[in-house]
Amino acid sequence: MLRTETITMRFGGLTAVDQASLAVRKGSITGLIGPNGAGKTTMFAVIAGFLQPTGGQVLWQGNDITRLKPHQRAQLGIARTFQIVQPFQGLNVLENITVGSYLRHPHTDDAIAKARAVAERVGLGGELEQPASNLTVAGRKRLELARALATEPKLLLLDEVLAGLNPSEIRDIIPVIRAIRDDGVTIFMIEHVMQAVMNLCEEVYVLAQGQMIAEGSPAAVCNDAGVIEAYLGKGAAARIANLGGAHA
Numbered sequence: 418m419l420r421t422e423t424i425t426m427r428f429g430g431l432t433a434v435d436q437a438s439l440a441v442r443k444g445s446i447t448g449l450i451g452p453n454g455a456g457k458t459t460m461f462a463v464i465a466g467f468l469q470p471t472g473g474q475v476l477w478q479g480n481d482i483t484r485l486k487p488h489q490r491a492q493l494g495i496a497r498t499f500q501i502v503q504p505f506q507g508l509n510v511l512e513n514i515t516v517g518s519y520l521r522h523p524h525t526d527d528a529i530a531k532a533r534a535v536a537e538r539v540g541l542g543g544e545l546e547q548p549a550s551n552l553t554v555a556g557r558k559r560l561e562l563a564r565a566l567a568t569e570p571k572l573l574l575l576d577e578v579l580a581g582l583n584p585s586e587i588r589d590i591i592p593v594i595r596a597i598r599d600d601g602v603t604i605f606m607i608e609h610v611m612q613a614v615m616n617l618c619e620e621v622y623v624l625a626q627g628q629m630i631a632e633g634s635p636a637a638v639c640n641d642a643g644v645i646e647a648y649l650g651k652g653a654a655a656r657i658a659n660l661g662g663a664h665a
């Protein structure tokens with residue numbers, strides 16, 4: 418469904434993403450992980466059209482969309498959430514979601530009906546009249562999800578939707594994400610919460626210092642020596658292997 422080919426993104430002298438290639442299969446939940454500053458959010462910004470890459474291509478169903486604007490990509494069916502959630506503070510929950518549903522429903526009644534349905538789907542059905550500013554962190558995360566979902570995407574890019582949630586809130590939202598996929602929306606998610614990555618993702622890509630260092634099943638990438646070293650430092654994989662030997 419989506420491919421990036423040798424994407425490079427430089428900010429002045431800093432190479433945030435360095436020739437990174439990946440593919441997201443239709444119907445999958447695919448993960449993008451990596452240490453802080455690895456270039457994950459930059460990669461999402463390039464895919465969604467918020468940044469023009471210094472080099473490389475973004476392909477959507479085989480077509481080059483590298484030069485399309487974010488709203489053109491939204492029309493094609495690509496939606497993203499933001500790591501730092503910023504709902505329209507002066508609008509209530511339903512109005513915030515309706516901003517998204519107007520993309521495909523120009524008539525207000527239809528847009529509102531769609532927004533109500535999306536709110537139910539993410540568990541915000543009881544908070545429609547609440548000002549967005551009254552929501553808890555978990556509520557704001559659900560609202561962020563709903564605003565993107567209201568555009569009726571084919572591909573949903575989730576940027577750390579679980580960050581800041583406690584373990585029980587994470588347990589509650591994991592089935593919501595899985596249900597969105599089961600309804601036919603392909604999901605590509607940046608996530609630091611490994612419990613969620615292991616639970617949800619079939620395929621995981623690992624970025625470190627801008628470079629794609631591994632890809633595979635969650636279990637395979639977690640056992641990859643290069644991935645362990647990217648997170649824990651040089652020699653960590655060998656030290657962990659020795660510890661295992663010592664305990665055996």
Ligand SMILES: Nc1ncnc2c1ncn2[C@@H]1O[C@H](COP(=O)(O)OP(=O)(O)OP(=O)(O)O)[C@@H](O)[C@H]1O
Pocket residue numbers: 428431433451452453454455456457458459460
């Ligand atoms: N607009 C920008 N201008 C300059 N540097 C930037 C810009 N955006 C990101 N960077 C830098 O690019 C690098 C990658 O940042 P990015 O936010 O993509 O990493 P990340 O993997 O998403 O990190 P985190 O997990 O901490 O969110 C960092 O060094 C960051 O400071």
